Amino acid sequence: MTDMQASQAAHEEHFAHPNYWVVWAALAALTLVELGVAFLPWPRAVVVLILVVMAVWKAVLVALYFMHLRFEANRMRIFALAPLPLAVIIVIAVMTEFIW
Amino acid sequence: MTHAAAMRAPAGREMGAGVYNEKLGIWVFLGSEVMFFTALIGSYIILRFANPGAFAHPGKVLNIPITAINTFLLICSSVTMVKAFAAANMGDMGKMKLYLVATTLIGASFVGVQVYEYLHLIHAGFLPSGIREGSELAELAVAGELGLGSADPAVAGVYGSSFYTMTGFHGFHVTCGVVCMAYVTIKAFRGKYTQADHRGIEVVGLYWHFVDLVWIILFTIVYLV
Numbered sequence: 001m002t003d004m005q006a007s008q009a010a011h012e013e014h015f016a017h018p019n020y021w022v023v024w025a026a027l028a029a030l031t032l033v034e035l036g037v038a039f040l041p042w043p044r045a046v047v048v049l050i051l052v053v054m055a056v057w058k059a060v061l062v063a064l065y066f067m068h069l070r071f072e073a074n075r076m077r078i079f080a081l082a083p084l085p086l087a088v089i090i091v092i093a094v095m096t097e098f099i100w
Numbered sequence: 101m102t103h104a105a106a107m108r109a110p111a112g113r114e115m116g117a118g119v120y121n122e123k124l125g126i127w128v129f130l131g132s133e134v135m136f137f138t139a140l141i142g143s144y145i146i147l148r149f150a151n152p153g154a155f156a157h158p159g160k161v162l163n164i165p166i167t168a169i170n171t172f173l174l175i176c177s178s179v180t181m182v183k184a185f186a187a188a189n190m191g192d193m194g195k196m197k198l199y200l201v202a203t204t205l206i207g208a209s210f211v212g213v214q215v216y217e218y219l220h221l222i223h224a225g226f227l228p229s230g231i232r233e234g235s236e237l238a239e240l241a242v243a244g245e246l247g248l249g250s251a252d253p254a255v256a257g258v259y260g261s262s263f264y265t266m267t268g269f270h271g272f273h274v275t276c277g278v279v280c281m282a283y284v285t286i287k288a289f290r291g292k293y294t295q296a297d298h299r300g301i302e303v304v305g306l307y308w309h310f311v312d313l314v315w316i317i318l319f320t321i322v323y324l325v
Binding site for chain 1: 118119124127130131132134135138139141142143145146149150158159164168171172175176178179181182183186189190305306309310312313316317319320321324325
């Protein structure tokens with residue numbers, strides 16, 4: 001075993017795999033709820049807000065458990081999340097053109 | 101081997117981030133992909149706010165039930181992918197191969213369903229340039245049943261171009277993922293991965309989960325909002 005392989009093995013010893021089927025069930029359930037919410041006769045802004053929050057929730061579940069960010073070292077998490085503030089800035093910047 | 105010894109980088113390898121180079125590389129790539137899809141989503145927001153009458157109401161043009169099934173397929177492929185990694189991690193190479201095959205097949209199914217969706221939409225008259233004159237959708241647009249701001253089907257050009265651009269680029273990413281997955285699966289059947297070294301599965305898996313994550317966002321903003 002090379003040092004690099006050993007280092008990977010050493011890292012992997014430190015987290016137990018979560019129950020991925022529970023995460024899968026949560027993602028499937030959230031998708032079903034989204035489908036129901038999308039056609040509710042509520043004000044469109046409320047429906048859109050709920051849908052976006054649910055989509056972000058699902059994305060966070062994928063990132064934390066399937067991509068294992070929940071179990072990575074903090075420096076790796078910071079590295080992985082680094083582009084997100086830029087993404088938020090872009091979206092907010094383009095929205096301000098029409099809101100203000 | 102002590103933990104300190106295990107974490108020592110091999111000669112020529114930079115271990116500053118505490119992970120092996122391939123994993124660091126895929127995260128850098130995914131960072132660039134975040135910006136790529138954010139640019140697309142940002143453009144979509146601008147177009148949608150600027151042309152509120154150009155976008156049909158949810159479910160009027162796009163087939164939500166079929167896409168919901170596709171979303172479910174991608175979620176399933178993500179769980180089989182992570183189960184393949186977990187199986188490799190625990191030394192169960194039989195299960196690893198089984199889950200890799202499942203991931204490849206489910207991923208290919210997603211692409212197949214998307215092609216079917218495109219063919220169906222094009223047949224109904226929804227093109228990147230808008231709604232085709234004389235088509236089934238054009239008649240619905242004239243009757244005011246699509247929720248467009250104008251009875252002129254040409255108003256949906258922005259809708260068509262943004263829809264096909266966003267879902268098309270995502271579909272391209274999934275297709276690349278399926279090709280990578282097939283490669284990794286073949287390598288797995290050739291015995292190239294072991295419990296100690298299955299970096300390829302983790303790296304391709306990270307890409308695959310990212311593609312799933314992007315679809316979760318696209319499904320919401322393109323189909324449901």
